[in-house]
Amino acid sequence: MIKWFISHQWKDAKRSSMWQKNLVLNVVLGFFVFLIILEALVGGIVLGKNWHEIFPNDNPVEKFNSYLIYYFAFDLIIRFFMQHVPVLKVTPYLHLPIKRSKIINHVLSKTLFSFFNFLPLFIVIPIAVFQVSYYHSIAATWVWFLSVLFMILSNNFLLVYLKKQFASNPKVVGIFGLILAGLILLDYFGIYSFSGVSSIVFTSFINNFTFIIIPIAVLSFVYIINYRYLNSGLYPEEIRIHKEKKIDRISDNKYIKTLGKTGDMIAVELKLLLRHKRTKTILYMTPLFLLYGLFFYPQEIYRDGYGFLIFIGVFISGGLMINYANYSFSYESSYFDAILTNNYDLRKYLKVKFMIAISMSTISFFLTIPYFLFGIDILLINFVCFLYNIGCLSILLLYLATYNKKRMDLGKGAAFNYQGMGASNWLVMFPAFLLPIFVYLPFGLTGNPYGGILVIGIIGMIGLIFHKTFLNLVLKNLIKRKYIMAEGFREK
Amino acid sequence: MIKVKDLTKAYNSNVVLNIPKLQIKKGESFGLVGNNGAGKTTFFRLILDLIRANTGMVLSKDINVVGNENWKFYTGSYLDEGFLIDFLTPEEYFKFISGINGLSKGDLDEFLKNFEVFFNGEVIGKKKYIRELSSGNQKKVGIAAALMTNPEILVLDEPFNSLDPTTQIRLKKLLKEMQHEKNVTMLISSHDLNQVTEVCDRIVVLHEGNIVHDIQTNKDTLKELEEYFAV
Numbered sequence: 001m002i003k004w005f006i007s008h009q010w011k012d013a014k015r016s017s018m019w020q021k022n023l024v025l026n027v028v029l030g031f032f033v034f035l036i037i038l039e040a041l042v043g044g045i046v047l048g049k050n051w052h053e054i055f056p057n058d059n060p061v062e063k064f065n066s067y068l069i070y071y072f073a074f075d076l077i078i079r080f081f082m083q084h085v086p087v088l089k090v091t092p093y094l095h096l097p098i099k100r101s102k103i104i105n106h107v108l109s110k111t112l113f114s115f116f117n118f119l120p121l122f123i124v125i126p127i128a129v130f131q132v133s134y135y136h137s138i139a140a141t142w143v144w145f146l147s148v149l150f151m152i153l154s155n156n157f158l159l160v161y162l163k164k165q166f167a168s169n170p171k172v173v174g175i176f177g178l179i180l181a182g183l184i185l186l187d188y189f190g191i192y193s194f195s196g197v198s199s200i201v202f203t204s205f206i207n208n209f210t211f212i213i214i215p216i217a218v219l220s221f222v223y224i225i226n227y228r229y230l231n232s233g234l235y236p237e238e239i240r241i242h243k244e245k246k247i248d249r250i251s252d253n254k255y256i257k258t259l260g261k262t263g264d265m266i267a268v269e270l271k272l273l274l275r276h277k278r279t280k281t282i283l284y285m286t287p288l289f290l291l292y293g294l295f296f297y298p299q300e301i302y303r304d305g306y307g308f309l310i311f312i313g314v315f316i317s318g319g320l321m322i323n324y325a326n327y328s329f330s331y332e333s334s335y336f337d338a339i340l341t342n343n344y345d346l347r348k349y350l351k352v353k354f355m356i357a358i359s360m361s362t363i364s365f366f367l368t369i370p371y372f373l374f375g376i377d378i379l380l381i382n383f384v385c386f387l388y389n390i391g392c393l394s395i396l397l398l399y400l401a402t403y404n405k406k407r408m409d410l411g412k413g414a415a416f417n418y419q420g421m422g423a424s425n426w427l428v429m430f431p432a433f434l435l436p437i438f439v440y441l442p443f444g445l446t447g448n449p450y451g452g453i454l455v456i457g458i459i460g461m462i463g464l465i466f467h468k469t470f471l472n473l474v475l476k477n478l479i480k481r482k483y484i485m486a487e488g489f490r491e492k
Numbered sequence: 493m494i495k496v497k498d499l500t501k502a503y504n505s506n507v508v509l510n511i512p513k514l515q516i517k518k519g520e521s522f523g524l525v526g527n528n529g530a531g532k533t534t535f536f537r538l539i540l541d542l543i544r545a546n547t548g549m550v551l552s553k554d555i556n557v558v559g560n561e562n563w564k565f566y567t568g569s570y571l572d573e574g575f576l577i578d579f580l581t582p583e584e585y586f587k588f589i590s591g592i593n594g595l596s597k598g599d600l601d602e603f604l605k606n607f608e609v610f611f612n613g614e615v616i617g618k619k620k621y622i623r624e625l626s627s628g629n630q631k632k633v634g635i636a637a638a639l640m641t642n643p644e645i646l647v648l649d650e651p652f653n654s655l656d657p658t659t660q661i662r663l664k665k666l667l668k669e670m671q672h673e674k675n676v677t678m679l680i681s682s683h684d685l686n687q688v689t690e691v692c693d694r695i696v697v698l699h700e701g702n703i704v705h706d707i708q709t710n711k712d713t714l715k716e717l718e719e720y721f722a723v
Contacts (some may be wrong), residue, residue, distance in 0.1 A: 004588055008577060015579045015621060091574045098592055099562040234546050236574075426700050 001098065005106045009113075012089070019379030031387050048126025061132050061144075061206070062199045069198030070147065071120070072155055079116050079159040080166075080173050091236050104230045108223065111160050117152055123412045132206070140206045142331040150215035157222040161229065162246075205338050261345070264289060265352040272331060276410035279331065282323045289319030289375065290368055291421050297374040307437050308380060310456070313378075317365040318393055325357040326429065329478075330408040333489035340482060350475050353398060354467065358390040384457035388436050391463030395470045396432045402481050405488025483492035493518040493645060493677045494539065497546030501534055501701075509534045509701040511548075516679065518644075523709075525717065530698040531683040532718055533571060537716075538650055539679065540569055552645070559650030568643030569632035570651070578623035581631045584616045585622060586640065593641045600702040607636050628654045637665065645677045646670070652687045661686065667691050685721070689714045712714050 051059040093103050100478065124145065133141040167170045186192045205211050259266065271277045296302045303309070332339060365386040372379035408465055436456045443452030462472065478485075496514040497703065500507060509531040516522050537543045549556045552563040556638050569575070577585055582657055584713050590600040593721045594609060604616060614629050615636075622633060635651055646667075652660050668691065670676045683686040697705035705720065707713055 001592065004591060008580070008588075010585075032712050094542060095564065095567075095569050095575060096589065096592055097561070100561060233544060235542065237543055245569045 001483050002106075007111065016486075035428060040119070044122035044126045050125060050132045051131050051353075055147055059135075060438065061127075061135055062203050064127055065202035066195035066199035068151075068202055069194055070180075070184065072151060073176075073287060075116065075155055076159060076162075077153070077173060077177055077180070080163060081116075081162075083107065083111075083114055083116055083159060085111065085163050090234070094234065094236070100231065100234060104227055104234065106132065106475060107230065108160070108226055111156055114156060117156055120152055121149075124152075134204050136467065139209070139303075143212050144206050144211050145204070147202065147212055147215045150212075150219045152218045154215065154222050157219070157226050161222065161226050165231070166243075168196075195317060197360070225434050226317070238289075257386070261364045262348055262352060265349060266356065269352060269356055272410075276331075278408075278410045282320070286320045286364070290316060290364060292316060293368065293371050293378075294375075297371060297378060303375070303452055306377075306444060306453065307382050307440060308439055309378065310385060310436050310453075311433070314370075314389060314393070314433060316368050316382060317361050317386040318389040320364055321357045321361040321389060321394060322397060322429070325353065325394055326401055327408060328353045328357075329397065329401050329485060330404050330406060330489070333407040334410070336486050336489045340415070340486060345470075347475055348476060350398065350471055350478065354394060354471060357398070358393040361386060361389045361394065381453060384453050384460065387457045387460030387464070389467075391460035391467070395463060395474060397429075399474045399477060400429070400432070402477050403484045405481075407489045407491055493520070493553065494657060494679075495508065495554070496548070496550040499535075499538060499545055499550060500541065501531075501538060501548045502546050503670070509538070509698075511535070513704060514696075514703065516677060517675055519675040520694055521615055521667075521678040521680070521692040523688040523695045524698060525683070525685060525688055525695060526681075526698035529700075531701040532698055533649055534701075535698070536569075536571055536647055536681065537678065539565070539647060540571070542571075543582055555575070563645075566644040567647065568641055568645070569647040570631075570638040570640035571632070571647070571649040573627075573630055573687070575634055575637075576622050579621055581619070581621055582625070583617075585633060586637060589637045589640055595641070603621075603636075603640050610636065610666070612656075612658065628656060628659070631655060632659065639666070642674065643676065647679045649681050650683060651680060652684050664691055685714055685717045689717065711714065 051064065055063045090103055090107055110452065113484055128141050128145045134143050136144070184195050189192050205215075216346075273283065293312060296308070302312075331337070354408060368382060370380065439456055439459065440449070440452035443449060443455065494514075494516040496511050498513075498601075499509065499511045503507040508529075508571050524535065526532050534543070539552075539557065541563075542552075544557075549558065549671065551557070553565070555562060557563050567609065577588070586604065587600060590603070595603075608616075611632055615625070615632055622630060625633065631651070631654055635648065638646060638648065651663060655663065667678065667680075671678065678692070680688060680692060693709045694716065695705070695709055695713060696703055697707075697709050697717070705717075707716065
């Protein structure tokens, strides 16, 4: 039986829609994943090797142990939001003559394959190799490593349990976070040292091997709680994690209603964005795009030439818009036929998309105005990039979007879901991105940077003034390509 | 074979099923009809212990299906695509089902041979995952898998729906054969009054979770049902 489960697990991963895209994109993504792993590996080794130099006054092993308690607490919070608990996929096995206990063990062991169980190993193993084994025996190192590993896994199962209890109530996590912050403050001001407790506990595993019983007991305990919980009711409708269903009201906004037919179209688009996991993730990730500037602006090297700042400027006010406009037709792939067959005014349809795209860009721009604190030139650059985004990039992206004929399944997956995105589509985006830089370069190189910035702004203004003409070109292309698009969208 | 006692299921105090008493005898072919939301699928899910009843119980061979798994060994069922492991190919899925039921390679080959006609050359050897099949072909896979183990009880939710006419006729023939030759107890729900009166010798009508008719099929049944539903 276990053989079957493992084989199914493997096939599920191998055949998941994530891999069903074309080779080029796979290679590119594979390369990025490889880079991230390599960075984590190198980072972990460097940190592990030099740990004792960072805290020259403390015993390095005890110091590391003192941080573990906070790591586990943070880990729990992050897991709560990010870790996926795979329970739903048991449905096809429930009616088959398979022992319930086997199904439950399978469900629980599945959670072990989470990324969050592997991530800490990148630092824990180097610490074990370079620090713990330097001061202690090999046996002690193993005991320490296994204790930490068991605690990581305990955290995993604890999360599975907690997530089922509190998924509908994320406030609990907020309270937990506040308590944690409080504890850290107590620790910081030396009122009560939880890190000291952590240090004593984890160091004791090294000094007394029999204490490894404790993490084993904790791990068994959380596993058994989960097992009991699932055994008491392995019903799909109960183990499915229920989130409180709230019907969003934003899309029924009074103002939108006054816009008549256009308003109805906007409402549909907003509902589309707010009621799918994948699109919601994009909205949630927007703050990250906006904060991108904090990473670059303080560093002098990026401030030298404006070329790079223009690139960031396009990205900051355009990040959200790009995600929307570029796939605005594929988002609707599941009902694209309905759009074509119903009495939908395609010109209006396109205009709604344009309006939403530029609203997204506008909001992003206004939110990033505080970047002027890094220099008024940054605000200027961001402003012309914003003009370029709403005047040119928005229309350009809509035009390119008509060439996207891959069906997109919005219901499934969220972060790192590239289903329905084609490599070709990514590649054509680059020129759209780089255009303002190319415009700027001849001015920048001839020592007239402000001229270049001005021209970018003018291009944006021209696009904005003549947007009707340009949207007509997009419309023509949409009408020409609608059969190809609809056919592609129908293909599952 | 199956006894139902005081069975109720409610969602947020909205009762969707209420069956105080019902018995299905061995070898009986039990047809369940009713409009959308009448509780057909809910009833089947309760029989298969896929949802928790608010009160009452379902006994299969006099044993409560909750907390006991013996019924799984003699019950074949297909309610919806959720029963399929959709990232497998049909061949892999059948192999898996035969494996967990302890069938040999020979049994599996024989099964596939017997169902060759039923599949109509559209399921086996197509190098497609189940999720890529049309809903009709997915249904064929699910029904075939339910029949594979020669079950004593067969539970099918709207089996004729989305099948092509040829396959509908073949399935009807297959089900009748199973009734007469193997004395299989069948629970079949359907919206197609024609089909269900043809296959089943007892028809139960559900309305808003309650049994409103319980008829032994005779030549007037179809007319009777049509009159009932023609509101």
